[in-house]
Amino acid sequence: MCNAEHISNKRTNFIVEKLLFSVLIIGLSTSLLALNTLAQDYTQWGLPAGAKARLGKGAIREIAFSPDGKQFAIASSIGIWIHDAQSTEALNFLTGHTGTVRSVAYSDDGLILASGSEDNTIRLWDARTGTHIRTLTGHLSSVNDIVFSPDSNTLASGSNDSNVRIWDVRTGTSLLTLTGHSRIVSGVVFSPDGKTLASASWDQTVRIWDVSSGKPIQTLAGHTKHLLTVDFSPDGNTIASGSWDRTVRIWDAKTGKHLRSLTGHKGGGVMNVKFNPVYSSILISTGAWDGTIRINDIQTETHLWTLKGHQPGGVLIAAFSPDGKMLLSGSFDGTLCLWNLEIDEPIQRLTGYSNKVDSVTFSPDGNLLASGGGTDKTVQLWQADTYTLLKSLIGHTWEVNCVVFNPDGKIIASADNDNIVHFWNVQSGSQIRTLPKHKDGISCIAFSPDGRIIASGSWDNTIRFWDVETGEALHELTEHTDRVSSVVYSSDGKMLASGSWDDTIYLWDVQRYKPIRVLSEHTHNVGSLAYSPDNKTLASGSWDKTVRLWDVHTGELLWTFMGHTNSINSLDFSPDGKALVSGSSDGTVLVWKLTHGTVN
Incomplete structure (x- = not known):
């Protein structure tokens, strides 16, 4: 089983009052017993010509919940898997990319799912049916991260080609190319009002852009190694960035001032930072090699506790459910953990994903x-x-x-x-x-x-x-x-x-x-x-x-x-x-x- 380790006995109102979902626990615990029977179904999905069955779902690269919290999508080395959030049953498997899928994102209206791949393309899918809508081309290298604007009309992408692109979702047209980073762009995120965009890069900086003009507003510097991830707080006042220097830096989104640094991850870097979508002060970070998820209250500057359950070797990604009550984490060890933060234990471990088969x-x-x-x-x-x-x-x-x-x-x-x-x-x-x-x-x-x-x-x-x-x-x-x-x-x-x-x-x-x-x-x-x-x-x-x-x-x-x-x-x-x-x-x-x- 996955385990969790308390770091502090202090409980915030966020934990006591809001993370209560025992009904979900019961539903997941019983429904996951059916996973082995479901395996016979998904082994037949999306097979190449001549193949009889598939064992395994590929390596996990990113997770995204649908806006209504009823489904989650997993980007993997072979395609995109869609799961029911309550039963965790695999519902669909989307194929078409010719390389590893590195990023997935739902539009805020829940109608479209986007995926970015090492094949240099972005694909848009009907989120309800899984039908491929269109393919966006223009990047010259792997697409590492994608994000929809709050109004769902535009999409931003960051690539190994060092550029950020802004796309018209309806037409698939590339509207703007944001240049300025000198190395790989590893993360992109819109501000809650959709007016600005933050991008994280291997050039050790976060850049803030004006979305309407595509012009840079400011550059946030201070990390000593390349950046892997960036996120806006729900109130738009704060930016968090994670780096291979093992730190999380907290920035004032308006002034660009560095507010504080969070440390504690051991080995590798900080792979992922995510603000809770409901509580602006609650931030999680995942470690590249220590296999942990750290939860911090940035307002009180308190480290609340550390979740341990993945094998050492790295937690790649984590995502909150839209209501902020559930956390799903994915790791290099091929497992996904659904966490019950109220009792510091996961609801369940999902298997079937694998880093590779030798x-x-x-x-x-x-x-x-x-x-x-x-x-x-x-x-x-x-x-x-x-x-x-x-x-x-x-x-x-x-x-x-x-x-x-x-x-x-x-x-x-x-x-x-x-x-x-x-x-x-x-x-x-x-x-x-x-x-x-x-x-x-x-x-x-x-x-x-x-x-x-x-x-x-x-x-x-x-x-x-x-x-x-x-x-x-x-x-x-x-x-x-x-x-x-x-x-x-x-x-x-x-x-x-x-x-x-x-x-x-x-x-x-x-x-x-x-x-x-x-x-x-x-x-x-x-x-x-x-x-x-x-x-x-x-x-x-x-x-x-x-x-x-x-x-x-x-x-x-x-x-x-x-x-x-x-x-x-x-x-x-x-x-x-x-x-x-x-x-x-x-x-x-x-x-x-x-x-x-x-x-x-």
């Missing part, structure tokens, strides 16, 4: 899927036919790079950046043992078909063969010129395929430890390989975002699959050869339906 594999009987990767440092076991999460295997101290079943399906081997191979009992989920350390990070492992040997690929550009029972190193291959990212045996045990960051795939004669041929069609790092059950086809996944199928005998390229929005890190065929799963850094697993090695 490895995925079927069990030999096809009944289970195992996946690993991301900041949660776990191996996850799924029911293959229902896509239901069964258990998480905990014990790694670093991100899990690779996961594989032994031939009888009773043991899982997994490896991480700490150079250790872990062995797990599938039935109990307990750890059995570990192998001696590789001399550098282990990026991939594979059991021989008889289960007696494990091959490991390393960041030191080599492939090593180990005796599973004794842990003895048997042989080493040194032909690759960059780190080895994938190794896989053919089912007859005669061949081994290896993929590397040198963009090549080697096919090896295992008995003689000699290369047979080299496949070199990928245009970026090869991340994963898998043999089909009949050994006739090899699948490869790459950082070029494609999955390719090869004829093993001739080396001919048979097919190229496209659908992921980031690098492909893991692949596996189902035992009958009719399905192929691919795990990606976009935080999802795609299941591809195959017939004779091609898409059905």
